[in-house]
Amino acid sequence: MTARAPTHRTHRAGYWFVAPAIVLMVVILIVPILIAALLSFTDYSLGNPEISWVGFENYDRMVNRSTYTRMITATATYVLVVVPASILLGLGAALLINSVKRFNDLYKTIYFLPVMAALLAMAIVWEFSLHPSLGIVNKTLASGCGTAAESVLSFGWLPWVDAQASWYARGCERGFPLCFGNKDYAIWTICFIGIWQAFGFNMVLYLAGLTSVSRELYHAAEIDGATSAWDRFRLVTWPMLGPTTVFVVTITTIRSFQVFDTVEAITLGGPSKSTFVMMYAIYEKAIQQNLIGMGSAITVVFLTFVLLLTLGQRYLVERRVHYS
Amino acid sequence: MTGGRSSPFAEPIKHAILILGALVVILPFYVMVSYSFKSPREIETNTGGFFGAQQEMVNEYCVKLGNPREACLETPVAFNYSEAFKKAPLLRYLLNGVVVTASIFLIQVIIALPCAYALSKLRFWGRDFVFALVLFCLLIPVHAIALPIYIMLAKVGLTNSYAALVIPWTISVFGIFLMRQFFMTVPDDLIDAARMDGMTEFSIIWKVMLPTAIPALLAFAIFSVVAHWNDYFWPRIAITGNRDLYTPPLGLREFKGGADGSIWGPMMATATIIVTPLIVAFLLAQRRFIEGITLTGMK
Numbered sequence: 001m002t003a004r005a006p007t008h009r010t011h012r013a014g015y016w017f018v019a020p021a022i023v024l025m026v027v028i029l030i031v032p033i034l035i036a037a038l039l040s041f042t043d044y045s046l047g048n049p050e051i052s053w054v055g056f057e058n059y060d061r062m063v064n065r066s067t068y069t070r071m072i073t074a075t076a077t078y079v080l081v082v083v084p085a086s087i088l089l090g091l092g093a094a095l096l097i098n099s100v101k102r103f104n105d106l107y108k109t110i111y112f113l114p115v116m117a118a119l120l121a122m123a124i125v126w127e128f129s130l131h132p133s134l135g136i137v138n139k140t141l142a143s144g145c146g147t148a149a150e151s152v153l154s155f156g157w158l159p160w161v162d163a164q165a166s167w168y169a170r171g172c173e174r175g176f177p178l179c180f181g182n183k184d185y186a187i188w189t190i191c192f193i194g195i196w197q198a199f200g201f202n203m204v205l206y207l208a209g210l211t212s213v214s215r216e217l218y219h220a221a222e223i224d225g226a227t228s229a230w231d232r233f234r235l236v237t238w239p240m241l242g243p244t245t246v247f248v249v250t251i252t253t254i255r256s257f258q259v260f261d262t263v264e265a266i267t268l269g270g271p272s273k274s275t276f277v278m279m280y281a282i283y284e285k286a287i288q289q290n291l292i293g294m295g296s297a298i299t300v301v302f303l304t305f306v307l308l309l310t311l312g313q314r315y316l317v318e319r320r321v322h323y324s
Numbered sequence: 325m326t327g328g329r330s331s332p333f334a335e336p337i338k339h340a341i342l343i344l345g346a347l348v349v350i351l352p353f354y355v356m357v358s359y360s361f362k363s364p365r366e367i368e369t370n371t372g373g374f375f376g377a378q379q380e381m382v383n384e385y386c387v388k389l390g391n392p393r394e395a396c397l398e399t400p401v402a403f404n405y406s407e408a409f410k411k412a413p414l415l416r417y418l419l420n421g422v423v424v425t426a427s428i429f430l431i432q433v434i435i436a437l438p439c440a441y442a443l444s445k446l447r448f449w450g451r452d453f454v455f456a457l458v459l460f461c462l463l464i465p466v467h468a469i470a471l472p473i474y475i476m477l478a479k480v481g482l483t484n485s486y487a488a489l490v491i492p493w494t495i496s497v498f499g500i501f502l503m504r505q506f507f508m509t510v511p512d513d514l515i516d517a518a519r520m521d522g523m524t525e526f527s528i529i530w531k532v533m534l535p536t537a538i539p540a541l542l543a544f545a546i547f548s549v550v551a552h553w554n555d556y557f558w559p560r561i562a563i564t565g566n567r568d569l570y571t572p573p574l575g576l577r578e579f580k581g582g583a584d585g586s587i588w589g590p591m592m593a594t595a596t597i598i599v600t601p602l603i604v605a606f607l608l609a610q611r612r613f614i615e616g617i618t619l620t621g622m623k
Contacts, residue, residue, distance in 0.1 A: 015442075021435050021436065021439035024495035025458070025461050025497065029464050029469060096341060096342055097342065099338060100339060100342065113350070117554070118572070118599055119554060120554075121599050122599070196352075260556070264577075265577060279467060279557065282470070286474075295471050296471060302465075310463050
């Protein structure tokens, strides 16, 4: 009797304990995904009793309408710039911090600050810092004009550069660019803020990865003739960081697809849709303009990207990058 | 790591690069705090160093209310910070932020702990299926469910409510996953002993498992609080117009909506107030924060 009773009790309690979680998972995660998938084939809008099936029209628009092709371009640009840049900077920072003898923790703390701060607040501060007339960045740049700083920064000291035609010299002459008002610059400035915010996170992950690389491996590599720092990195550090890199790439890519705060706070998708990223598109089309069908289609595309990425990551983790 | 042969210049060069990077990272924080101290004139002309001259200035709004000019003299820092609270109900926003973040975390724990316990320590038919469901749900990014959840909430008339701010986050599959992994390491003997003492399964969760799980729970708490205090996407969607429900980021954004030159100081003060709590907490408990943010980097 004593052997049976606990199993019986355990058995029933288990269902009670998982039930709330199952209900919430279904209602909050799975059903919404199905709803989005379903609505993406309709022209549904809130408050409108009529709803009709439009087939692939919404998806069709995404490849044919200039608004949405620009959305794809903006999102792709953002992801393809922010992901490699923040990963390289994160890795670089981690390697440097790991190799210096002093102040390691101080650098680590500073580089991690942007991860903690509300991105919306920092976006507003960046916008202000880059403000064409009030901003500290353009002011500082302009204050260098006509001084020694100009001759340095216009790179006239490099034989192949024409100082007059350089970016800095032209900036001095005509004023420095509107970082957000100019459609050639806006997306890059948004990317810059994205990198600024993300690389500290990657750095911390790489630092954690580096602690697991054993010293013996470096010694072994050295005995085998890997004498230069580059060789050691190429033959030991980089392969050992493989699992970290797979994880970092996935996380950073998913997060980059989700960029919203900076765009909503600063450019509102403009100028001329050059920063019209996916999340902002969902917000503007579905929430503000009540084009739920279109918003759902974008949601589905976004979800597909993320699912493919995560599944790819899981596959890689299980197949290739296991060294332990 | 660099071996013994690196040149004597390597170390200074590395520090130079790291310091340059640090300057770029700090720049906006510097601007934010510095400008929250300065008068509008100092902001426009970019003078006054970090703290500004703190010369007393006349609060024009105070004069308009019929007070004598002498009574309306304020230092810029006092002006900026008092204005931050007067222009908008910032205190209310901060309180909303605390209420929302705290409720989200509490509900997440109340839902996730029993589930994690059942998945790791109880045997019942269908357990593997439930765990598979958790693993599947881990794939779903929160941003993908925002729009359909918004439609569901709108259908039941729940947008513009605290509930709307909390509901999508009540289930943290990551929390379940994390706690399950942790509970797997808790020895069964501990639970058997508690059962011998006649504890119910329910009280085992809260009186035996919870205390052992404090470190993991703390990491999860940091992750959850940081994510939801700073979150802007979901509040922006769920709250349309009712300012009483604004979270701190929404309040700051509202501030920016009507920004003219003279309002930059108070706005930077608001930003500073919103960003400071987490930064201070981070500086006080760095190791824990970095742990919490990175180990839960799944989302």
